[in-house]
Amino acid sequence: MSDSEPDWAAWSREAVRLMQARNDAWIAKFGLANGAHYHWVLDEGVLVFPSQGHSLMADITVVGTVSAAEGTFLWAWANEAMPAQSRRDIGKVRDFGVTNALGLLLTPEWPGGYPDGLEMAAVAGRILEGEGVWVDTSGDVTTYFVLSRIRLQSDPPG
Numbered sequence: 001m002s003d004s005e006p007d008w009a010a011w012s013r014e015a016v017r018l019m020q021a022r023n024d025a026w027i028a029k030f031g032l033a034n035g036a037h038y039h040w041v042l043d044e045g046v047l048v049f050p051s052q053g054h055s056l057m058a059d060i061t062v063v064g065t066v067s068a069a070e071g072t073f074l075w076a077w078a079n080e081a082m083p084a085q086s087r088r089d090i091g092k093v094r095d096f097g098v099t100n101a102l103g104l105l106l107t108p109e110w111p112g113g114y115p116d117g118l119e120m121a122a123v124a125g126r127i128l129e130g131e132g133v134w135v136d137t138s139g140d141v142t143t144y145f146v147l148s149r150i151r152l153q154s155d156p157p158g
Helices: 008-029 091-099 114-127
Strands: 039-041 046-051 054-067 072-075 109-111 132-138 141-154
Touching (some): 008 132, 054 114, 072 114, 114 132, 114 141
Antiparallel strands (some): 039 046, 054 141
16 A cells, blocks of 8 residues: 555455455356365365366465454464465565565464454465455354465366
């Protein structure tokens, strides 16, 4: 962002709108049904939607996590427990925060909940030029992802 760009709130709202549109587009393109079975593999940095004879796959970058019990958002770039492959591009979001003096992108962990995680996923998606975002909740923790290279891959025979 520069002096000629809109303020942070407007920029963030546009990021949310952009990621919603991109999500709608890839979901429609691949005919993904609501409630489709999926799994993610952090060590490989992929999200997989298995189907008969092929899988829909996307590379993932973990943006961060929200702990409902603690009421905090933790950036993936500050979470050494996340495998490196799943955090491969998240440093670019922090760099953007440095360049534009955006404290929210620079503070490793801060008070926040589900809506904050959604906003940070959209912001990261815009910065990383993602094809969409994904959110998954398991127990107390919600994980936010940016998706890239969404593609169909044939399953090996056998």
